[in-house]
Amino acid sequence: MARYDGQADWYELNNRDRSSRNLDPLRELLGPGTGPCLDLGCGTGRYAELIKDTGRTPVGLDLSSDQLRHARPRFQGRVVLGDAQRLPFTDAVFPTVLAAWISTDVDDFGQALREIARVLVPGGVLVGFGAHPCFNGPQVAVEGQTRVIHPTYRESGWHTSAPWWGEDGIRSRFGMRHLTLADYWNAMINSGLTVDRVVEPDRGDDIPFSLGLRAHRPPLIPPDRATAHQGSDRGRDHSGAAR
Numbered sequence: 001m002a003r004y005d006g007q008a009d010w011y012e013l014n015n016r017d018r019s020s021r022n023l024d025p026l027r028e029l030l031g032p033g034t035g036p037c038l039d040l041g042c043g044t045g046r047y048a049e050l051i052k053d054t055g056r057t058p059v060g061l062d063l064s065s066d067q068l069r070h071a072r073p074r075f076q077g078r079v080v081l082g083d084a085q086r087l088p089f090t091d092a093v094f095p096t097v098l099a100a101w102i103s104t105d106v107d108d109f110g111q112a113l114r115e116i117a118r119v120l121v122p123g124g125v126l127v128g129f130g131a132h133p134c135f136n137g138p139q140v141a142v143e144g145q146t147r148v149i150h151p152t153y154r155e156s157g158w159h160t161s162a163p164w165w166g167e168d169g170i171r172s173r174f175g176m177r178h179l180t181l182a183d184y185w186n187a188m189i190n191s192g193l194t195v196d197r198v199v200e201p202d203r204g205d206d207i208p209f210s211l212g213l214r215a216h217r218p219p220l221i222p223p224d225r226a227t228a229h230q231g232s233d234r235g236r237d238h239s240g241a242a243r
């Protein structure tokens with residue numbers, strides 16, 4: 001049974017305000033587009049409408065059939081029960097993937113990113129969005145506008161409780177996987193994707209809660225250009241300077 005099974009009604013109700021605050025930065029990161037957009041770990045499908053508004057056709061995937069029960073009508077039936085770490089798609093089929101608030105939930109974020117890189121068409125775009133590794137996690141106690149960072153920052157992995165988590169908050173219910181900033185960026189670097197832009201959206205608070213990015217799968221170099229490129233490398237040393 002997936003972690004969110006049996007909890008989707010609670011999640012749908014309690015995530016409404018939180019997800020609304022993400023709409024503007026997500027719209028901005030996505031920009032206009034066409035073709036299918038995979039909403040990976042789509043949950044109850046709060047971003048399906050936004051994806052449609054950008055010109056794309058939203059397709060939702062989640063590990064929890066209970067979450068998909070809510071998502072299905074929002075995606076007009078285009079939902080898939082599946083694992084982000086072993087995507088049930090052939091290579092190079094999506095021009096866009098959105099991965100919102102899943103770095104805290106999938107067991108192996110690095111593997112999910114490699115799968116995203118595999119299913120993106122060359123040149124295709126990933127919009128990643130979620131918990132800021134430094135300022136939102138099991139190491140963080142929120143005290144008004146102040147955040148207190150505890151030494152648990154270095155404890156990567158699953159956290160099921162923290163003394164400063166609210167009793168009926170999302171994290172007390174589901175737990176979360178904490179990635180340090182280094183874990184997060186190394187997973188991104190090792191995925192083969194190229195990061196184009198990073199944002200720390202301002203939700204009217206002085207310290208960001210979320211981190212967002214736009215990345216792309218590098219386009220294929222046509223064989224004739226690759227040969228020409230190799231040729232042009234001859235006569236250069238490793239710094240790229242002409243010998």
Ligand SMILES: C[S@@+](CC[C@H](N)C(=O)[O-])C[C@H]1O[C@@H](n2cnc3c(N)ncnc32)[C@H](O)[C@@H]1O
Pocket residue numbers: 002003004015019040041042043044045046061062063064067082083084085099100101102105106107
């Ligand atoms: C915090 S929720 C985010 C949902 C949605 N993206 C949003 O922002 O509202 C995390 C979601 O990731 C899903 N999830 C966790 N592990 C997964 C996996 N391995 N493959 C696909 N979905 C997964 C959960 O079922 C849950 O719906």
